[in-house]
Structures are given as structure tokens and as C-alpha cells.
Amino acid sequence: MSTDTDTHTITRTKLLAEGHMMNSTRRRLLAASLALPLVGCGRSAGAMLKTPLGVSSPNLPVNARRIVSLEFMFTESLLGLGLPPVGTADPDVYRSWVGIDADKLRDTVSVGTRQQPDLAAIAALRPDLIVGYAQRHARIAERLASIAPTVIYDLEPPPGEDDAYTRLLRVFDDLARIVGAGQAASVMHARLDAALAATRARVQDLGLAGQPTALMSPLASEAGFWGFDRRSSVGALLDHVGLSNAWSTTSARRMGVRLGFDALYEHPDWMLLLLDAPNQPLYTERLWRDLPSVQAGRVGYLPRSTWTFGGLVAMTTFAQRVEAALAALKPQTAGKQIAG
Incomplete structure (x- = not known):
């Protein structure tokens, strides 16, 4: 994971500018x-x-x-x-x-x-x-x-070794070992495991096991989205709750991909999980409403504030928010056209 998410592009740019102006x-x-x-x-x-x-x-x-x-x-x-x-x-x-x-x-x-x-x-x-x-x-x-x-x-796993989520757990456990906090680490792991189990159960209940899923954040400065692939911990976590990340590794230097509406139209079987509020103007436009995934009701929303570059606490919150987003899907989504 070589960069933070584009959700924070404006703030990050401002900070870099301030650094150059010291x-x-x-x-x-x-x-x-x-x-x-x-x-x-x-x-x-x-x-x-x-x-x-x-x-x-x-x-x-x-x-x-x-x-x-x-x-x-x-x-x-x-x-x-x-x-x-x-x-x-x-x-x-x-x-x-x-x-x-x-x-x-x-x-x-x-x-x-x-x-x-x-x-x-x-x-x-x-x-x-x-x-x-x-x-x-x-x-x-x-x-x-x-x-x-x-x-x-x-935090980036070598090619062919683990995924970003598994790597994150290994790093956390090593840090906990160095600082002698094994007991506290076990408590944090237990909370994360419980959140993953609840989300996995929701996936199963909705008949979404193996569902190709695109986790996306709207780009602040241009049309399109940022998609989190398996080089990001949140992107890799999708596989650990029974879904299937829509992308494999796309670049050795990035934690995701930029995509436009054309990619979304090309993959009518995808489920879309957006780090955004559902009441944004974008989601009232016909270009969005005509997407096959939207028509099928396979769209969920996670709060914009969801932190995507964090440790076990952030991953626990992320798993809980994925479960909540799935719970809010339209009823017809359950068991519908998983294979495309």
C-alpha cells in the first residue's frame, strides 16, 4: 500500500504544499x-x-x-x-x-x-x-x-505471498510482540474475528458467496472512481468475508485502479460497495441509474469517514460497515445472478 486513498486527495495536497513552504x-x-x-x-x-x-x-x-x-x-x-x-x-x-x-x-x-x-x-x-x-x-x-x-x-506483500490483509495481521502481531502486548493483541484479534464472522454470515444469508465485488471511492478531482484491489488491506478483506474482489493485483506500485463508467458497464455481474453517501448528486444521474449493478440492486454504501489504511481497529470497523451495507441491500439482491 504505497499511498493513502484518493478520498483524502485535497487534504494531502495541502499538507504537501505546506511542507514545501516551510x-x-x-x-x-x-x-x-x-x-x-x-x-x-x-x-x-x-x-x-x-x-x-x-x-x-x-x-x-x-x-x-x-x-x-x-x-x-x-x-x-x-x-x-x-x-x-x-x-x-x-x-x-x-x-x-x-x-x-x-x-x-x-x-x-x-x-x-x-x-x-x-x-x-x-x-x-x-x-x-x-x-x-x-x-x-x-x-x-x-x-x-x-x-x-x-x-x-x-506493508506490501511480495508477489505471490499472502495478501495485504494477511500481511497487515503479520505486521501487527510482530509489533505487539516487540512491545510485549500479546494479551491486548489477542483481545483486538477476537473483536476483528467476530466482525468478520458476522459479515461472512451476512454474505451467506444473502446468497452472495463469491460475488465479484468492487470497493470504490469517487475521485474528488475527476470523473470516475478509485477501486481498491488486493494490494490494499480493505480490498483484500473482501475475500476474507466470502466475497470476491473484482480485481487481482494491478500494479506493483499502487493499491488500486482508476476506473470510469465504461468499466462498470462492462461488468454487469459486479456488486458495488461505495465509500460515499447515497444522497450525492452523482447517484441521481441516468448514467449511474442505468448501470446493470444499480438496476439489480447490487449497490451498498459505507460512510465516507471509513478509514481504509488502518490497523486492526480500522479493519474491525470496516468489516462491520460492510455487513451493514449488505444488510441494507434491496431484497431482490439476495441470490440474484451471482455468476453474471
């Missing part, structure tokens, strides 16, 4: 911190080790408590495990975009942005563990490791 003093401080071979703690980093889930320092702590998180998924996971990080990237953006357990961030210090972590701010916190995301932080892994033991997770 004043010259701030840029000099950032450059100085990047130039330091060892920052703050004076620890010997050693060579980073390649692991099945990314890269890490050779000696990771046991029961880490002073943790810095550089990506929302890890921030969410730590909060769910009852271990608020001492520092996190983009905490205000987390509060507005993600919101999960955000009240627990009240004592957490900002360490810059996810794209440009503030190494000096991280060092000042004297962490015993730094957690980063390979698609953003692999390039500075050794600098981070010079501050404190570091683990950089790659």
Missing part, C-alpha cells in the same frame, strides 16, 4: 539533523537487518515503552494496545483523518510529518523504539536507527 530556518534545521551520523542518544546503530516484514535494527528492545510512530497505522495499533507513543508524525492529521482513540494522544509530541520526520525532535524524546513505514522511511532507516532501535515495516 521557512528557511526550519529547512536548515532539518538538513542539519539529517546530516548527523548519530543523533542525540549516541547509540551504535549497527547494520540494519532484512526481515520477512521489512528491516530492523539488530537488537530490538523487549517491552518497548517510549515509542515513536511515523505512520498512522502504527499509531492506531499502539493506541489500541494501550501504549500511546511518546511521539508521532502528523498527530493533528491523525486526529482529523483517522480519529481512532485520538483522545489518547494528549501527551504525545509531534515529530514532524510522515513524509519528513523531524530527527532532532525524535532524538529529544529519547525513544527506545522507532516504528516506520518502508514506502516512506526506508531511505532514512539507518539515520533513525542511529537514534534508537528501529523497525521499518513493509
Whole structure:
């Protein structure tokens, strides 16, 4: 998963613009911190080790408590495990975009942005563990490791190995192991398993097992949709509740596909799940109303606020919202033309 969903395109663009507009003093401080071979703690980093889930320092702590998180998924996971990080990237953006357990961030210090972590701010916190995301932080892994033991997770499964949802679970379990939170992790897994079971039962009750399903979000800046394939955790989760994601892997560098109405007309057997409100003007237009999937009543809606790049708490909420969307389908959908 190399990028967040297009649902947040406008906000993300604004944040990037603000980053480019930082004043010259701030840029000099950032450059100085990047130039330091060892920052703050004076620890010997050693060579980073390649692991099945990314890269890490050779000696990771046991029961880490002073943790810095550089990506929302890890921030969410730590909060769910009852271990608020001492520092996190983009905490205000987390509060507005993600919101999960955000009240627990009240004592957490900002360490810059996810794209440009503030190494000096991280060092000042004297962490015993730094957690980063390979698609953003692999390039500075050794600098981070010079501050404190570091683990950089790659959330994209290698071709032919697992799917993004299974990979997410493996990463979460590894993080829970490092921070010594196995019991809390088990509770979170149980809640997710219950949500998946309820959604799977709904799929079976509606006769939708194996139904090709397109999970989509309307594009903010152009006509068409963003479709989540199996390289995204939410896209892969569809298969784990008995549906079938409409796409296989489409690109080694993306977590989905852009598609227009032509693609939707070409696949009359699809069920459509939209991250959007059903009262939007788009869904009153004839082009939409004439879609075979719409005519057949195979369209469900999930709240726009559904977070699609999260950990176990976000996946639990997503599964629950898929179940609710299926429950709201028109009665004639049940058992209707699954094979197309």
C-alpha cells in the first residue's frame, strides 16, 4: 500500500504544499539533523537487518515503552494496545483523518510529518523504539536507527505471498510482540474475528458467496472512481468475508485502479460497495441509474469517514460497515445472478 486513498486527495495536497513552504530556518534545521551520523542518544546503530516484514535494527528492545510512530497505522495499533507513543508524525492529521482513540494522544509530541520526520525532535524524546513505514522511511532507516532501535515495516506483500490483509495481521502481531502486548493483541484479534464472522454470515444469508465485488471511492478531482484491489488491506478483506474482489493485483506500485463508467458497464455481474453517501448528486444521474449493478440492486454504501489504511481497529470497523451495507441491500439482491 504505497499511498493513502484518493478520498483524502485535497487534504494531502495541502499538507504537501505546506511542507514545501516551510521557512528557511526550519529547512536548515532539518538538513542539519539529517546530516548527523548519530543523533542525540549516541547509540551504535549497527547494520540494519532484512526481515520477512521489512528491516530492523539488530537488537530490538523487549517491552518497548517510549515509542515513536511515523505512520498512522502504527499509531492506531499502539493506541489500541494501550501504549500511546511518546511521539508521532502528523498527530493533528491523525486526529482529523483517522480519529481512532485520538483522545489518547494528549501527551504525545509531534515529530514532524510522515513524509519528513523531524530527527532532532525524535532524538529529544529519547525513544527506545522507532516504528516506520518502508514506502516512506526506508531511505532514512539507518539515520533513525542511529537514534534508537528501529523497525521499518513493509506493508506490501511480495508477489505471490499472502495478501495485504494477511500481511497487515503479520505486521501487527510482530509489533505487539516487540512491545510485549500479546494479551491486548489477542483481545483486538477476537473483536476483528467476530466482525468478520458476522459479515461472512451476512454474505451467506444473502446468497452472495463469491460475488465479484468492487470497493470504490469517487475521485474528488475527476470523473470516475478509485477501486481498491488486493494490494490494499480493505480490498483484500473482501475475500476474507466470502466475497470476491473484482480485481487481482494491478500494479506493483499502487493499491488500486482508476476506473470510469465504461468499466462498470462492462461488468454487469459486479456488486458495488461505495465509500460515499447515497444522497450525492452523482447517484441521481441516468448514467449511474442505468448501470446493470444499480438496476439489480447490487449497490451498498459505507460512510465516507471509513478509514481504509488502518490497523486492526480500522479493519474491525470496516468489516462491520460492510455487513451493514449488505444488510441494507434491496431484497431482490439476495441470490440474484451471482455468476453474471
